Amino acid sequence: MAANPPNDALSSREARLAELIRSALTGDAAAYKTFLTEASGHVRGYLKRRLQRTADIEDLVQEVLLAVHNKRHTYDTARPVTSWLFAIAQYKLIDHLRRTRHDARTEAIDDDYAANEPDGDALAADRDLERLLETLPERQRLPIRHVKIEGLSVAETSRLTGISESAVKVGIHRGLKALAARIRDLQ
Amino acid sequence: MKTEQLIDLLSNGAEPIAARAVARRMVLTVLAGAVVAALMMLKIYGLNPQLADLLAATDFWVKIAFTGVLSAAALITTLRLARPGDLVGVAMWWGVAAFVALWTIGADALIDAESGSRATLLMGRTWRTCPLNIALLSAPIFVAITLALRGLAPTRLRAAGAASGFFAGALGAFVYGWHCPELAAPFVGTWYVLGIAIPTAIGALLGPRLLRW
Numbered sequence: 458m459a460a461n462p463p464n465d466a467l468s469s470r471e472a473r474l475a476e477l478i479r480s481a482l483t484g485d486a487a488a489y490k491t492f493l494t495e496a497s498g499h500v501r502g503y504l505k506r507r508l509q510r511t512a513d514i515e516d517l518v519q520e521v522l523l524a525v526h527n528k529r530h531t532y533d534t535a536r537p538v539t540s541w542l543f544a545i546a547q548y549k550l551i552d553h554l555r556r557t558r559h560d561a562r563t564e565a566i567d568d569d570y571a572a573n574e575p576d577g578d579a580l581a582a583d584r585d586l587e588r589l590l591e592t593l594p595e596r597q598r599l600p601i602r603h604v605k606i607e608g609l610s611v612a613e614t615s616r617l618t619g620i621s622e623s624a625v626k627v628g629i630h631r632g633l634k635a636l637a638a639r640i641r642d643l644q
Numbered sequence: 645m646k647t648e649q650l651i652d653l654l655s656n657g658a659e660p661i662a663a664r665a666v667a668r669r670m671v672l673t674v675l676a677g678a679v680v681a682a683l684m685m686l687k688i689y690g691l692n693p694q695l696a697d698l699l700a701a702t703d704f705w706v707k708i709a710f711t712g713v714l715s716a717a718a719l720i721t722t723l724r725l726a727r728p729g730d731l732v733g734v735a736m737w738w739g740v741a742a743f744v745a746l747w748t749i750g751a752d753a754l755i756d757a758e759s760g761s762r763a764t765l766l767m768g769r770t771w772r773t774c775p776l777n778i779a780l781l782s783a784p785i786f787v788a789i790t791l792a793l794r795g796l797a798p799t800r801l802r803a804a805g806a807a808s809g810f811f812a813g814a815l816g817a818f819v820y821g822w823h824c825p826e827l828a829a830p831f832v833g834t835w836y837v838l839g840i841a842i843p844t845a846i847g848a849l850l851g852p853r854l855l856r857w
Binding site: 533 | 648649652654655656657659726796857
């Protein structure tokens with residue numbers, strides 16, 4: 458992998474991501490999906506160059522994506538989107554390194570616990586979306602399931618669940634924040 | 645969870661972002677903190693009884709301008725620090741410029757003063773209470789700006805904490821200025837600045853804990 462992509466590659470990447478996120482912020486879901494997909498690729502590359510434990514990379518990519526989503530209102534369209542994106546990635550990376558360093562220090566105490574810890578595959582299964590969702594309260598779980606997974610509208614979800622439309626929106630918002638915290642705690 | 649799954653989840657039913665609504669909520673939060681500080685000043689200390697005379701005094705307006713410029717510079721710096729990848733910019737230097745300007749006036753006053761009155765210019769009559777009063781008035785503003793910041797995304801938590809503490813202190817000092825009987829620039833440049841330094845230090849200390857996301 459080229460450590461430093463040439464300048465024109467950088468500026469075309471910026472132009473493309475900027476166009477995508479501008480559409481996404483106006484509510485274009487398809488543009489948003491493309492943005493998140495491409496952004497996750499760039500973030501993955503960024504993290505690969507900086508993390509030794511490859512097992513952590515995908516979890517951290519997901520944490521960054523959730524952070525990007527939950528904090529997307531802090532993107533100022535007058536500023537480069539790549540510097541915004543990588544500042545978030547860097548913040549989450551530093552946070553992760555700080556946490557794992559702390560874990561290393563307390564490892565001796567956690568030895569008993571660690572012996573009972575499930576292996577890598579089981580952990581991956583633990584992170585399964587459904588299981589994580591189950592840990593959320595109903596008012597967050599149902600809106601996320603209906604709107605975000607099944608693709609119903611907010612109004613339909615409201616009718617189906619009896620939760621008011623504004624509470625559906627709040628539930629999604631808080632639920633995604635809670636999911637972000639839970640993914641972080643799993644690491 | 646697979647990353648593609650997460651991306652589907654996040655993008656499905658994505659709503660437009662009302663950037664203006666976010667900004668408005670922030671402004672209202674900070675404003676609420678300032679109003680509480682103003683009410684505390686009126687209730688605990690009271691408006692300066694000589695305010696009518698003060699309004700005609702240049703020194704009074706120097707003090708108000710100093711704390712006002714510091715507040716504005718600190719707020720802009722704080723908001724810059726609350727957006728990932730944003731540059732801190734020049735606003736911080738306005739604060740430095742205001743400090744230098746104040747002390748230029750202050751030094752002039754000290755040099756011109758007779759040696760017996762220099763201590764009065766520096767210590768006034770209320771130097772013991774001034775910094776703590778400012779720190780007290782900054783508390784509701786600190787709470788408000790911290791709440792507002794938690795809705796944003798500061799990535800340098802200690803710097804963001806210090807900047808928000810500085811903002812709370814500067815605005816607290818601005819509010820306190822309407823009670824405070826002291827006008828001398830050397831006094832303001834010392835004791836007001838010390839009062840602002842208290843919440844700044846608290847902000848730097850608590851920032852990594854309060855602002856983490």
